Amino acid sequence: MKKKIIVTMILGSVFGVAHADDGDSVTLYGIMDVAVGVVEHSANGSPLFPSTVNPVSKVSTKFNNPVWGEFNGGISDSRWGIRVNAFFGLESGFNVPSGNINNAAGSIAGGNNTVAAASALNGQLFNRGAFVGLRQDQFGSLAFGRTATLGYDTIVNYDPIFAAQLFSPLGFSGSYSAGGITEGSRTDNNLKYTNHIGPVNFGASYSFGGVAGKFGDGSTVGANLGYEANNFGIQATYYSARDAIHSAALVGANAVGSNEIGSNVGPLTLNNDEDFMIAAKYSFGPATFKAGYEHFELKAPTDPVAAGTTVNYFGFTGTLTNTVNATRSNLYFAGGDYRITPTFDVAAGFYDTQTMQSTGVAGGNQLQYSLLADYNLSRRTDVYAGYMFSKFNGSAFNGFESTNYIVATGIRTAF
Numbered sequence: 280m281k282k283k284i285i286v287t288m289i290l291g292s293v294f295g296v297a298h299a300d301d302g303d304s305v306t307l308y309g310i311m312d313v314a315v316g317v318v319e320h321s322a323n324g325s326p327l328f329p330s331t332v333n334p335v336s337k338v339s340t341k342f343n344n345p346v347w348g349e350f351n352g353g354i355s356d357s358r359w360g361i362r363v364n365a366f367f368g369l370e371s372g373f374n375v376p377s378g379n380i381n382n383a384a385g386s387i388a389g390g391n392n393t394v395a396a397a398s399a400l401n402g403q404l405f406n407r408g409a410f411v412g413l414r415q416d417q418f419g420s421l422a423f424g425r426t427a428t429l430g431y432d433t434i435v436n437y438d439p440i441f442a443a444q445l446f447s448p449l450g451f452s453g454s455y456s457a458g459g460i461t462e463g464s465r466t467d468n469n470l471k472y473t474n475h476i477g478p479v480n481f482g483a484s485y486s487f488g489g490v491a492g493k494f495g496d497g498s499t500v501g502a503n504l505g506y507e508a509n510n511f512g513i514q515a516t517y518y519s520a521r522d523a524i525h526s527a528a529l530v531g532a533n534a535v536g537s538n539e540i541g542s543n544v545g546p547l548t549l550n551n552d553e554d555f556m557i558a559a560k561y562s563f564g565p566a567t568f569k570a571g572y573e574h575f576e577l578k579a580p581t582d583p584v585a586a587g588t589t590v591n592y593f594g595f596t597g598t599l600t601n602t603v604n605a606t607r608s609n610l611y612f613a614g615g616d617y618r619i620t621p622t623f624d625v626a627a628g629f630y631d632t633q634t635m636q637s638t639g640v641a642g643g644n645q646l647q648y649s650l651l652a653d654y655n656l657s658r659r660t661d662v663y664a665g666y667m668f669s670k671f672n673g674s675a676f677n678g679f680e681s682t683n684y685i686v687a688t689g690i691r692t693a694f
Contacts, residue, residue, distance in 0.1 A: 306362045309694050313375040314353035314445065314665075316687025320680045321346040325386035325394040326377030327402075329356055330444045333394045334667060334685035335451045335647070337676050349376040352444040353689040354653070354663060356381070356400075358407055366414040366422070370407035372400050381406055384593035387526055387544045397526040399465040401593035408465065419474025426471045429482045429503035430516040430556055431464045437514060437558035439569045439614025439628035439649075445685055446649045446665040448630050449612065463520050463552060466499050478508035488522070496522045496582055510562040520552040522580045524590060524599065544595040550602035551578045560615075570613040578605040604639030608632060614649070622655040634675055643673020664688040 320338045324331045324346055331350040351357055351374040360370035372381040383398035400406040403425075410424030434449050435442045442450030466486045473482040481504050488497025498521050505514035525548050558571030583601040590599050614628030628649040636642025651665040669683040 303363050303365045307359070308362065309359035310355045310357055310691060311375055311694075312352045312355045312357050312444075312689060312691040314350045314663075314687040314689025315348070316350060316353075316445075316685060316689075317345050317347045319345050319682070319684045321394060321683075323393050324348050324350070325389065326374060327379050327382040327389070328386040328394050328396070329372060329374065329381040329383060329398055329400050330451065331374060331376060331394070332445075332685070333396045333451075334445060334683060335448045335669065336396055337645070337671055337679040338683060340678060340680055343680065350445060350687060350689075351375050351377075353446070353665060353687055354441060354443045354651070354691055356407070356444055360407070366412045366420060367410070369405045369409050371405050372407045380404070382593075384526070384544060384595055388595045397461040399462050401462075403593075406465075410469075410471075412471075419472060422469070422471045424469065425465060425467050426469050426484070427465050428463065428499075428516075428518055429471070429473075429484060429501045430518050430554060433503065433505075433514045433516050433556065433558055437512070437560055437569050437571055439612065439616070440626050440651050440665075441616075443649075443651055443665060445687060446651050446667045447628060448610075448632065448645075448647050462525060463499060463518070463523060466501075469499070471501075473503075478506050480505045480507065480514075493582060499523075511560070513557070513559040515557045516555070518552070518554040522549055522582050523552050524549055524592065525577070526592065526597070544592050544597045547590065547592055547597035547599045548577075548602050549580045549584055549599050551580055552576070553578065565618040566615060567617075568613075568615040571611075573610040573612075574608070575610070576605055576607045577602055579603060604637065606634065606640050607637070608634045624653045626651045626653070634673075636674070641673070641675040641677075643671065643675030645676075646670040646672070659694065660690065660692040662688070662690050 318332045318334045320342055321332050322342045330352055332346060356372045357375045358370055358372045362368050374381060380402055381400035382402035383396060384401040386393060387395040408425055410422040410426050412420060412422035414420040438447050438449045440447040444450050468489060469484055469486040471484040484501035486499040488495060490496035500519050502517045526544060554575040556571060556573040560567055560569040579602050584599050588599045589596055610632045612628060612630045616624050616626035618624045630647040632645040634643055647667055647669050649667040651663060653661055653663040655661045666686050671679060671681055
């Protein structure tokens with residue numbers, strides 16, 4: 280009820296301001312995307328998790344049965360938002376089958392028999408974004424508030440499967456990489472600057488940690504440099520986070536959580552994150568080829584915490600432990616799409632995530648093969664069918680299912 284009242288007040292005040300100043304136009308927009316399908320190995324679907332199921336991460340062998348159902352956001356996370364041309368934005372992601380606001384932390388706290396994985400969408404009213412700023416054609420834009428990372432912006436445009444939430448490990452809401460590791464793919468207390476000069480684009484970001492007496496704790500830094508012209512594009516991004524908190528569900532589906540929702544989210548880790556990505560694309564006729572490389576690390580934190588420290592994790596309590604052994608991973612991806620007709624597009628993608636074995640860290644690689652066919656019924660509505668097959672190799676996946684797949688078909692409409 281409180282959230283409904285807040286939304287009503289915000290809508291009323293925004294539209295009131297827009298009416299008072301004829302120079303500002305307000306756009307209310309959204310996407311509704313729901314699919315019906317099956318995941319080969321899965322825990323129960325979660326009405327809180329952004330994509331309902333997790334077809335990407337490793338799954339314990341105790342979840343060896345398929346799950347059929349309605350899944351949220353086959354291609355795009357369902358959302359609604361408000362934009363003002365004076366550079367103001369609010370955006371909220373929600374689960375169409377259940378009507379809940381996306382809340383991955385809530386799904387983790389639900390226990391072992393429900394899908395759980397880390398995500399940046401954790402029950403915040405405007406979980407996908409909340410910012411205000413300045414924008415000028417020559418000097419670029421500067422946003423203040425909760426924004427997506429520069430790396431995530433790149434993924435949306437350079438993923439071979441269009442960052443499809445259920446068919447791409449890059450697009451998956453709880454994935455291990457997004458130009459900012461899982462919870463960090465959207466950043467609070469952020470300053471984000473973007474601009475372009477001709478075909479060259481560039482950006483920088485910094486988020487404040489807000490920790491008393493320790494300026495850098497919880498802060499992030501990001502940068503982007505790219506070029507797009509004549510059917511060719513290339514982007515490079517960098518991201519680092521100091522003393523970031525991650526759920527143990529970062530590294531796989533259905534991590535240990537609590538038995539009672541609302542009490543705790545099981546173990547949490549404190550670490551420094553570092554991520555570098557380069558991606559390119561080239562279009563020729565109706566075809567577009569895309570490829571990229573990403574290297575990401577989870578390292579020991581700059582400021583370790585004492586044993587037994589508990590923290591608030593998006594409204595839930597968790598015990599915080601320091602990362603000791605660094606985890607280093609490389610991700611390679613390639614593929615593209617071919618527009619058979621102006622209304623029918625087919626895309627294919629390949630993803631290889633390699634975790635390097637080191638002291639205290641098991642090695643292995645995770646392969647994903649994806650296909651997606653998308654047909655536009657109108658300018659705003661499309662129907663699609665997708666398939667993703669996952670293969671897990673190496674000691675990092677001992678005790679987990681060695682393969683998984685998802686097949687689903689859905690409908691998406693924008694307003």
